[in-house]
Amino acid sequence: MGFLFDGLDAEEYDRNYRDADLVKRILHYFRPQAAKMGIAAAMISAAALLEAGIPIFISRSIDTLRNDTSMGRIATTALILTVLASCSWIFNLIRQTFAAQAVGDVVLKIREDACDAVLRRDMSFYDQFPSGKIVSRVTSDSAAFSQVMNLSMELLSRLLLVTVLVGYLATVSLKLTGILLALAPIIMGVALAFRAIARRTITASRRMNAEVSSHIQETVSGIGVAKTFRQEAAIHQEFLGVNQQSLRVNRRTRYVFSSIFPILNVLAGIGTASLVYAGGIGVREGELSAGTWFLFIQGLQSIWFPLTSIASFWSQFQLGLAAGERVFGLIDAEPRVIQSDSQRLPQLRGEIRFVDVDFGYKPEEPVLQHFNLHIRAGETLALVGHTGSGKSSIAKLVARFYEFQRGQILIDGVNIRHLDLSDYRTRLGMVTQSPFLFDGTVRENIRYGRPDASDAEVLAAARHIGGEEWISALPQGLDSPVGERGASLSMGQRQLVALARVLLQDPAIIILDEATASVDPLTETLIQEGLDTVLAGRTAIVIAHRLSTVRHADRIIVLRKGQIIEEGHHQHLLAAGGHYAELYNTYFRHQSLEYIEHARKAA
Secondary structure, three states: OOHHOOOOOOOOOOEEEEEHHHHHHHHHHHHHHHHHHHHHHHHHHHHHHHHHHHHHHHHHHHHHHHHHHOOHHHHHHHHHHHHHHHHHHHHHHHHHHHHEEEEEEEEHHHHHHHHHHHHHHOOOHHHHHHHHHHHHHHHHHHHHHHHHHHHHHHHHHHHHHHHHHHHHHHHOHHHHHHHHOOOOOHHHHHHHHHHHHHHHHHHHHHHHHHHHHHHEEEEHHHHHHHHHOOOOHHHHHHHHHHHHHHHHHHHHHHHHHHHHHHHHHHHHHHHHHHHHOOOOOOOHHOOHHHHHHHHHHHHHHHHHHHHHHHHHHHHHHHHHHHHHHHHHHHHHOOOOOOOOOOOOOOOOOOOOEEEEEEEEOOOEOOOOEEEEEEEEOEEEEEEEEOOOOOOOHHHHHHOOOOOOOOOEEEEEOOOHEEEEEHHHOEEEEEEEEOOOOOOEEHHHHHHHHHHOOHHHHHHHHHHHOOHHHHHHHHOHHOEEEEOOOHHHOOHHHHHHHHHHHHHHHHOOOOEEEEOOOOOOOOHHHHHHHHHHHHHHOOEEEEEOOHHHHHOOOOOEEEEEEEEEEEEOOHHHHHOOOOOOHHHHHHHHHOOOHHHHHHHHHHO
């Protein structure tokens, strides 16, 4: 069976919980629902007593009607049966109503906790684990184990029914009661022994479903790239492979669970035949009445059903526990960014110091080693260097997205590990090369960093960052929908929205990660005009691919393999003829006005 589960290993953050610990934790979520569950339990007891009483009443009525066949007796019997059945239905309705409310509230709370856990996870967590699988845990897995409580209440109802019925039958005939219960331990033993393989197959099935969800989400997210490169057939073929594996895993799961029921039915059939035979002899010899024999036959159905349902219950129970294990694994995942305190700075000036910092996304692959850097409050610092030199890593460490392995990062002289991250990040603004916009309007996306901002403040920020022209170019102005991930806007418009969002937030520290690398020259000019004002008086870390951004920086840091090899102003570094001059001639020189004018004349 192992080959079916290849690639379905547990995630690194998954844990193995004991069944007892999982049940205890699930019950903890039900504690606030004690009143509703108490009413549901009372209704279960009442319904069980009524359901046990109905076959007993019928058996006695059969014996009574043999001697009294008057219409009055028949009508009375029918009326009493109707009342008993109606009361049982009402009790079950009340039980299901309160149970559904309690279970719904529990699922809501668990999803809230899972969502909080997702929001607390570090950026490194999302670099390592696919978002589709994480979403699967928050949605489908969180709901799956709610079935455990519904099944538990159903089983409890049946077991109460069995207890009452068997107790009564024992007073009528110990011999037939013994036959009725002889196979019960065997059936329960087979069902309970089934749970080990049930947990494994169910867990594999849940992981496979998450794999399919992750694959579909990635395919839909990258559909534009796929169509550009005409890779629809390759994607379809890859999906067929994932889907076939899902088919095999889920088919094996169904085979495993369906195989247990024929075994249990054979055992139940043996017990049924024995009871019918012994009861028939008892009626023939006058030891039992016809009504009593009927009661045992009727009781047989009521007793075998919950016993044979134990296998189904355990399969569903293991499904619920496996799903719960995956959700709790996400909730309990250890954070990689460790905060030892939660200090709040009354006013953030924006001074940043790296003191002997070592950092690597993987410990065995260092990016920064013994790194030292001082960024003065209010300074605009440009980081330049080849890909992999450490530019983005510095920005991500300042944003506290990742944990560094050694040294200190100080913000206004305070260790960044001692800061309240939520408070700190409200004073930190970041714009990336490909900004993410949420489905909604331009206005809503600009207001995202400050939900309490007025429409006038949103409009002022938008005008400040790019003037009136870009706003009037939008079909409905600031109320224009941006579409999924900003698909309705050009890349330049998305950048303007992202910059306006940061401006409205009014942070003390701004990180621009190649913020103008993907825009046209006209939009770049609009952005640069806004940036000159936005960056004034704020600490700014600029990862630049544009000459205009580099020239406006107070200081330029040149990086190579995680080390500072040059620093200074633009003209000073050019005159030095070092690595910066080489980068300038390779990447920046063609963006200069002199170069453009020379090229125009040459053409």
